[in-house]
Amino acid sequence: MHIGVLTGGGDCSGLNALLRGLVLSLVERHGLRVSGVRQGFLGLLEDRVEPLSPERVRGQLLEGGSLLGCHNKANPFAYFGAGGADCSERVLACAERHGLDALVVVGGDGTMGIAERIHRLGLPVLGLPKTIDNDLMHNERSLGFDSAVEVVSQALRRLKTTAASHGRVLLLEAMGRTAGWLALEGGLAGGADLIVLPELGFEEAELLQRCQALLARQGHAVVCVAEGAASVEALRPRLQAGLGEGVELRTLVLGHLQRGGEPTPFDRVLGSRLGVMGAEAVVARRFGQLLSWQGQGCEFRPLADVVGQPRLVPPGHELLRTAQGLGAILARG
Numbered sequence: 001m002h003i004g005v006l007t008g009g010g011d012c013s014g015l016n017a018l019l020r021g022l023v024l025s026l027v028e029r030h031g032l033r034v035s036g037v038r039q040g041f042l043g044l045l046e047d048r049v050e051p052l053s054p055e056r057v058r059g060q061l062l063e064g065g066s067l068l069g070c071h072n073k074a075n076p077f078a079y080f081g082a083g084g085a086d087c088s089e090r091v092l093a094c095a096e097r098h099g100l101d102a103l104v105v106v107g108g109d110g111t112m113g114i115a116e117r118i119h120r121l122g123l124p125v126l127g128l129p130k131t132i133d134n135d136l137m138h139n140e141r142s143l144g145f146d147s148a149v150e151v152v153s154q155a156l157r158r159l160k161t162t163a164a165s166h167g168r169v170l171l172l173e174a175m176g177r178t179a180g181w182l183a184l185e186g187g188l189a190g191g192a193d194l195i196v197l198p199e200l201g202f203e204e205a206e207l208l209q210r211c212q213a214l215l216a217r218q219g220h221a222v223v224c225v226a227e228g229a230a231s232v233e234a235l236r237p238r239l240q241a242g243l244g245e246g247v248e249l250r251t252l253v254l255g256h257l258q259r260g261g262e263p264t265p266f267d268r269v270l271g272s273r274l275g276v277m278g279a280e281a282v283v284a285r286r287f288g289q290l291l292s293w294q295g296q297g298c299e300f301r302p303l304a305d306v307v308g309q310p311r312l313v314p315p316g317h318e319l320l321r322t323a324q325g326l327g328a329i330l331a332r333g
């Protein structure tokens, strides 16, 4: 068998650990041939497919980014390079030209949506989960999430000391377009005084009042806001007006720092695990499935069950209750 592999959507830490596990295992253990597709599905639209050898992936365990490159706008069913037209037949033709028997697609919700449709068109696909948002359905922990939590947590620890020195209010914006997992777990790990999640919403008046109470009690406040709940830049003038001239407010959008750099040990192990288990799944022809991570081990889920809706923080989730127990959660109403 000849297997193609691509990393779709936005990048994250741990992708190269996964590629290392997958390629070493597919080639050296199972004797298969592997090609790398450059920049997600763009590589199949633009015919950028090249052999991927064990030599290329050795030594990549700790490297950030993706050695294959990523692209988060390359949707073959609405290709920007062709005015938004459906170019999925180009993907199938490219796979055929290179003699690919199957595709391993590493990605989040958007990428899995494409993967599922490509699989239905006849090119067998195995999905492997990665996204710092950790919002892929039926998947407890996505590759890259733990590394991003570490960045958020580290940033909050640093903000805490400077906020305390100056007696300031500091707002940190964590990524997470729809789901608040990263702000929640990063906020807990980093000791945020308040955490604001898209799932719960919030009232600005309540945020102001909680910041004032924190100032009165401890002299400073550090707030972790999920991107999907609010933009800290947009909040800044209104909150500053409410706090008054005497209180200094600062904001930080953490942005792509959360996606770059060396993966944590957890993500190195998860990446290796997904790579090696993914190779076994390929050999067993478990296509049309996501190899998901469920805390104690890997499980298969039909791609069709995974796509379409993001995995949000559910009401009553243990992490949410933990943050509530610490008095660190804002909620509307």
Ligand code: F6P
Pocket: 010, 072, 108, 131, 132, 133, 175, 176, 177, 227, 259
């Ligand atoms: O999906 C992951 C994510 O990191 C989101 O949290 C964020 O909104 C988005 O990617 C940003 O992507 P980019 O800036 O690469 O378009």
